[in-house]
Amino acid sequence: MVWSVIEPGEPEGAAGADDAEAAAEADDAEAAERGADPVAVAGHVGDPRQVGGHPDDGGHPRHPGHVGDQTRARILDVALELIADRGFAATSTREIAERLGLTKAALYYHFRTKDDLLAAIVGTVMADLETLAERGQGARTPEERRRLVEGYVHLVQAHADLIRVLASDPSVKQSAGLHDAMPIFRRLGRPLAGTDEPDAAQRIRVRAALMAIHGVLVYAQPGEDPEVSRAAAIDAACAVLGLPRARQGERGAHGERGDHGEQGAQKDRS
Numbered sequence: 001m002v003w004s005v006i007e008p009g010e011p012e013g014a015a016g017a018d019d020a021e022a023a024a025e026a027d028d029a030e031a032a033e034r035g036a037d038p039v040a041v042a043g044h045v046g047d048p049r050q051v052g053g054h055p056d057d058g059g060h061p062r063h064p065g066h067v068g069d070q071t072r073a074r075i076l077d078v079a080l081e082l083i084a085d086r087g088f089a090a091t092s093t094r095e096i097a098e099r100l101g102l103t104k105a106a107l108y109y110h111f112r113t114k115d116d117l118l119a120a121i122v123g124t125v126m127a128d129l130e131t132l133a134e135r136g137q138g139a140r141t142p143e144e145r146r147r148l149v150e151g152y153v154h155l156v157q158a159h160a161d162l163i164r165v166l167a168s169d170p171s172v173k174q175s176a177g178l179h180d181a182m183p184i185f186r187r188l189g190r191p192l193a194g195t196d197e198p199d200a201a202q203r204i205r206v207r208a209a210l211m212a213i214h215g216v217l218v219y220a221q222p223g224e225d226p227e228v229s230r231a232a233a234i235d236a237a238c239a240v241l242g243l244p245r246a247r248q249g250e251r252g253a254h255g256e257r258g259d260h261g262e263q264g265a266q267k268d269r270s
Helices: 015-033 067-086 093-100 104-110 114-136 142-158 160-168 181-193 200-217 226-241 261-269
Strands: none
Touching (some): 067 093, 067 104, 067 114, 067 160, 093 104, 093 114, 114 160, 114 181, 142 181, 142 200, 142 226, 160 200, 181 200, 200 226
16 A cells, blocks of 8 residues: 554643633634634534534534534645645644634634644545545456546545655555545455456556656645546556557546557557
């Protein structure tokens, strides 16, 4: 597997400061109950019975689309941006809160620790990986396997910043969200190999194909055309797996165009 995992979160700071911030947060929740906009009130979250990610809810949103869910999504986006730039250990919850214009108490309202925050970030890619593995079960024909490759390329490109952090940040050692990744990769590997019981050589080819995709997309250079990179990643992985490239003018599941030319098309038809 090409991803790593996290270590425990940082201390939450001085109790007095956090108590004061928590009191302000409680005022905001009370205001929300009276109908005030919880973001307009000091830029925090509001009524815990409405917002997403309250600790008593296990971090799960209760009303999709509510302002609390939007705040939670903003926290995840900003946290990933800072972690990708500075590393997990060097990024504090205070910095994340300040970038968002929130207090630490407001941040802790959604995520109790930095570990919980990273686990939620990781959860987004894990959910997509699980969905892809489920969709790929039973794929056996070259075209079905190629579509699975395209799906994985699409996933990696969508989560490239996070995957780069998981693969390269030495402080990212343990994450509950990643403990289930290996079984999912095994389930994904079988249809990519084209058999329920791949031998050693087939498993190695699958691993090489996935690494080729990561090499192209996770470590893309500034200025590289995303569409060109996506097509190159698909072609590289398919070549390793012995799958045909798309014919000229033929588009894959995510809009990739092949460049076989007429000679390649004739070969595919034979």
